[in-house]
Amino acid sequence: MRGNVVDLAVAVVIGAAFTNIVNSVVKGFINPVLGAIGSTNLDHYSLCLSDRCVKNSSGEVTDGLYFLWGSVLSATITFLITATVVYFLMILPMNRYKERQAAKAPVEATPAEVTEIELLAEIRDLLAAQRDGTARDRLPAQKHRP
Template structure:
């Protein structure tokens, strides 16, 4: 049981995942800071914020109260997601794919011999049976 756990830990996937979570958490803080200090003020240029700090289109409901649709939060979340996805792709995925391509080029996989189709096998069996019956 302990040997299995040791193999699981030392494979590298667990460590890679742990590093990704830590880096992701740190990067999320940076993205949130950029969104709150740059993106939100830019969006608020087009939409007026209400008393709660929400900005977006305001509509009067049937009771005469104004309701603000907080599109700023949605826009911030979308931009945060895209920024995180972009960085993860260019910092982690793309370099790893290139590394794997280089490794594959250095160590080309041995092509397996293609197996004959069922029809080819049946023809071969038929020919062998004919040959044995002729003897």
């Protein structure tokens, strides 16, 4: 139990630190690249959904309905970068590690499953031997069934 709690605490701390790195990359690198077609701050991109939209001098909406699609785009980019890094740097290597460990583990000796055809053939032979009255030891050796 303690190991799981410690692992979870470490994951939360690393996740919080990693979020700051991703936010810095998005704001310092991705946004300026996307801003080449307009503003470097994606938060300024918006769409007026009503007939009349008015903003005051500080940029706050005073009248109308704005859809701030730039903020949504910025958050989506941040999420995609975070998910990509987590997948390629954490999940994929862990899955490969588990596959290697499973390959190293000894294979359990499980008896081969008797197929339906083999079972029917065995029943046929037993019935034929019983009908003919022949000794049971003349039949082929029976396979071990689990």
